[in-house]
Amino acid sequence: MKKIIDISQPLDHRTVVWPGDTPFSYDLTWTTQDSGSVNVGQIQMSTHTGTHIDAPFHFNDEGQRVIQLDLDVYVGDALVIHLPKTNSIGPKELDGIDLQGITRLLIRTDAWTDRRVFPSEIPFLEPQLAGYLADRGIRLVGVDLPSVDPLDSKELSAHHQLSAYGIAILEGIVLEHVQPGAYELIALPLALAEADGSPVRAVLRTIRDEKGG
Template sequence: MSGWIDISQPLHAKVPVWPGDTPFSYGLTWTKEQSGSVNVGQITMSTHTGTHIDAPFHFEKEGKRVGELDLSVYAGPTLVVVLEGIERLHPEALAQTDISGVTRLLIRTDAWIDRSRFPETIPLVDPALAPWLQERGVQLLGLDLPSVDPLDSKDLPAHHALARHGIHILEGAVLDGVKPGRYELVAFPLPLQDADGSPVRAVLKPI
C-alpha cells in the first residue's frame, strides 16, 4: 500500500481476544479439490476481535447499532498523539496538544507491549475527557488498547460518556512507531446491520 500505514491487527488463530470471548478461526469449507473450482473459507470471530469499532448497542440496550452509524466519522483527517507511560487519559494530558480542527483523534500509549497476549492492565480513559473532546469538535477517539475502560469494569463509564457526547470509539489500533502528526484515516466498519461492533481494516496516510 504505497504511502499507507496499516494500523490493523492481523487476524489469525493466535490473535488475542477478550478472555472468554469467541476465539478467531478461519478454515476452508470447500477446497479446490472438493469443489472442483474454488477454495471457500469460513470465519468465526467476535465482533470485537483485533482492531474494531464499538457501536453504542455494545453497552447500551437502546444504543445505535453498526448499521445506524455515520460512516463519514471513520474516514478523514486525523491527529495522532503519543502519550507514553500514562495511566489515565484525561484533559490535562492533552492540554499542551493543539487539537484545533481535529475531528478524529488517535492516541498512542504504547501500553500494550506484547500483542500476542491480552494485556492484564491498560490505561483508562477518564470520563471527563469526553465533554472536553466534544467541545473541541472531536467525533472519533481511537486507542492502541482493547478498551477505553479498565478491563475489569462492569459499568463502563468511559464508553457511556463518549457515546453521550457523540464520540465514536475505535479500539485495538496498532500504532507502534507511528509518529505524532496529521494523517488521513480510513477505518470503515463492515455493514453488519444489527451488530454491536465490527472489525475494521484501519489505515493511515501522512498528510
C-alpha cells in the first residue's frame, strides 16, 4: 500500500497567522440543540493561513485568481530536499542536487518547527533561484515556512520571480517528519473564484508500494 503522509498544519484557534492578519476561528452557527438536528459550522480565516498556496493575485492586481490556476501543478511527482541551517536558498545551495525530471520541489529547512509562534526570521528563496528552477523544469516550489521571501520584504522578489517563470508557490508545509526523497504530492486549492490564495490539504504519497502491496 502506498502510504499517505500528511504535511498540513492543523487549523484551529491556536494556528499562528501572519502578524496582524485574521486569526483562524471555527464556530457553530447552529448546534444540534438549537436546530434539533445538526451542527453547522462557520470558519473565518486569512487565505494565507497554515498550509496554503499563493495565487499571483496575492502580489499582482492583474494576476490569476485561485480558480484560474492550473490544477496539474498541485498533483504529481515531487522531490523533498533537506537544507537545514541556511540563511537563504539560491542556485549555490542546490548545487549537487539532481533536479533532472523533477517538476515539484519541496524544501525542508526545519527553520520553523515551533509552529506555536510566528518565526522572527526565516531562510528565503533568492530571486535568481526562479530562473534556475524553471530551466530545470520545476513548476512548483514548496517551503516549510510562512513565506518564500524575507518576512519584512515589501518587494516580494521571490514571489514575483517565481510567478514570472510560471512556478507555483506552496507555503507552510510540515516536513520535519519527512525523509528527503521522491514522493507524489497532492495539494489542491479550493475552487475559490475570487481569492488570492487558498488553504490546501497537502499530502505526500510514497512512490513505492510498501509491504502488503
